[in-house]
Amino acid sequence: MTYSSKNIAILGAGLLGRLLAFELANVGCRVSVYDKGSPQSPQSAAFVAAAMLAPLAESVSTEDSIVRMGYYSLERWPKILDLLDEDVFFQQTGTLIVWHHQDTSSAQHFKNQLNKTTEYLTHSHLSQNLNKHDLMQLEPQLSHQFEEGIFLPEEGQLDNRELLNALLKKGTQLGVQYQWQYAVDLEQFPANTFDHVIDCRGLGAKSNVPELRGVRGEVIRIYAPEVELTRPIRLIHPKYPIYIAPKRNHIYVIGATEIESEDDSPVSVRSALELLSAAYTIHSGFAEARILESGAQCRPSFKNNLPKIMLHKDLRFIHVNGLYRHGFLIAPAIIDCLLNILLENSNPLANQLDIEIQDLSYDHIH
Ligand SMILES: Cc1cc2nc3c(=O)[nH]c(=O)nc-3n(C[C@H](O)[C@H](O)[C@H](O)COP(=O)(O)OP(=O)(O)OC[C@H]3O[C@@H](n4cnc5c(N)ncnc54)[C@H](O)[C@@H]3O)c2cc1C
Known part of the structure; x- marks a missing residue:
């Protein structure tokens, strides 16, 4: 046929x-x-979804196969997007991981997990430890809040x-x-x-x-003209990894909760407080941001x-x-x-x- x-x-x-x-x-x-x-x-x-393409950041909490599928797909996305007529926002300028002082031990755990993953990957420049000076070079607006970070230069995101x-x-x-x-x-x-x-x-x-189940995820979309972040930022957080993904025109997606529930009702006050507070601790300029929308959906999962x-x-x-x-x-x-x-x-x-x-x-x- x-x-x-x-x-x-x-x-x-x-x-x-x-x-x-x-x-x-x-x-x-x-x-x-x-x-x-x-x-x-x-x-x-x-x-x-926030549509981050972050195989290495995800490797800390997922299987090797997802990491390999992720790297394969990172190479495929630009080719797919080239075949479309509409311009789709896509960037591959890396993910930046940061943490507050009280979460240093969680950050160490994250580093240990990363090291395990990078041992079996053949890519180069997978992960870099950053000091305050490096942070200043990479994301100048973050260098006041954080002393160090981790940079995963190959990662991407799309709209x-x-x-x-x-x-x-x-x-x-x-x-x-x-x-x-x-x-x-x-x-x-x-x-x-x-x-x-x-x-x-x-x-x-x-x-x-x-055998399918839903895993509830909540995100908030904001408009923050005072904030200049150029790549997805992940904050190591005791409950779930919180990220801020910058889209076009100063729009940022802040997410995401991870709750074992098939409830897709609107975002709860607790989650909104956690997500927005975490964003504010990353950059105080988010205080004057405008909330455009909040949304919840269930991730289809086995x-x-x-x-x-x-x-x-x-x-x-x-x-x-x-x-x-x-x-x-x-x-x-x-x-x-x-x-x-x-x-x-x-x-x-x-x-x-x-x-x-x-x-x-x-x-x-x-
Ligand atoms: C908050 C959140 C953040 C996320 N962030 C990321 C991220 O940063 N990076 C990443 O890689 N992934 C992310 N994801 C995961 C990603 O969105 C999902 O894995 C992906 O959308 C699953 O694709 P799907 O096509 O299987 O399901 P869906 O995208 O949910 O599509 C299912 C479609 O089926 C339709 N449908 C359902 N029932 C019926 C029916 N009976 N008849 C006809 N149509 C039906 C629905 O209307 C829907 O259009 C995130 C998800 C959530 C919820």
Whole structure:
């Protein structure tokens, strides 16, 4: 079967659904996407996310496979963005880690974990310890608050909303048919009219993938014209890593909480206080910032917090899920792996990057 004769349905138009639709349409497949929401996708985890691409910073609390998927994807993102017509904010100017004096022992733990990761990575210039003078060179506005820091120069970030919009536009231009306000119920879905049905509904797939769970994350978006930070800053914090990700035009995303709950109701007062106070301790200029919005969503996660591709025997039905807090970090690796399976009938990336592939033994399709 040639690519162009494949007729593919994608369920969900969040991060995975849009990226996959674009990639498949780009190689000539006929693609239809069904999403329960609207083109802006405010109900997706992708809409709320900070979209940092930080494999090494994440390595402190995740598996080696995520780090490898992250580095693979860091190389892939600029190539993907080059194929889109809209300009998407992307930068790879590193992550800066800082901590307050009382969190020095947590910082030491962070350094120890980093050292373990860098031992098995072949990249150079992975991590640099900074003194006050180095901090002054890198982020002058932070050098008054902090005596030292860690710089991870290869890390990046992108603008999630610009990306979602650009993927939608390019996909539509390539012929992808988007059906909005279409909440898929697999029992009713006309799966037999497609060669492949690929389920990218995130936590919305839980009724068919019961082992999924949601991990609530809250963020606050602010406008801070007095603050000049040029790269994502992570503050080592006793509860969860707090970050400030600068986007275009003095907009900063402050996040994110990590709560074992599937509650996606608005941000709590406690979380808002914690996030905003932490930001204020990083830079007092945030005191005069304007709060543009706050948002909460659940990260779709499996028990081990690792992603999984689940294949029906004849590839007619596929679930891709469990990207947890790493969706932007690893999506290109996951999508390339899936494309290998779908279009080339091989999966070298799955072995190279340790992406879990599971054969489904049950049948959803009527
Ligand atoms: C607060 C927060 C911060 C984050 N920060 C980062 C970060 O800095 N870096 C990073 O790499 N990752 C980050 N993430 C994680 C990232 O956002 C997710 O891993 C990623 O969005 C998962 O992609 P997905 O396509 O599987 O799910 P989603 O993006 O959630 O998309 C699922 C889509 O399916 C649709 N859907 C659901 N049910 C149905 C149904 N029945 N029928 C039709 N459509 C349906 C939804 O409307 C939605 O559009 C963050 C997440 C959160 C919540």
